[in-house]
Amino acid sequence: MSSTTYAWCFDHGTLHHFHAPDEPWCTAAWVPFRAASEEQAMEAKQHAYGDARFFDELPGDKQLEVIEIRETWTSTAGPAF
Numbered sequence: 001m002s003s004t005t006y007a008w009c010f011d012h013g014t015l016h017h018f019h020a021p022d023e024p025w026c027t028a029a030w031v032p033f034r035a036a037s038e039e040q041a042m043e044a045k046q047h048a049y050g051d052a053r054f055f056d057e058l059p060g061d062k063q064l065e066v067i068e069i070r071e072t073w074t075s076t077a078g079p080a081f
């Protein structure tokens, strides 16, 4: 069984698809969404971050949020040392 994680990337300005169990190939600032389809992921992204495509377009508090989410993901899904 494989699952796809949809993540908006504020570095590339586009939606990424990550396929478990592969490691996410993009190491930039992206935010994963609990979504069953690309459409749902885009809705969730729009709801949370509006029209911002790139990191620079986010307000300061959202930039911090993105960084925090990214760090959380890395520590839970990354290799355990």
Ligand SMILES: [Zn+2]
Binding pocket: 009, 010, 011, 012, 016, 026, 027, 028, 029, 030
């Ligand atoms: Zn990316």
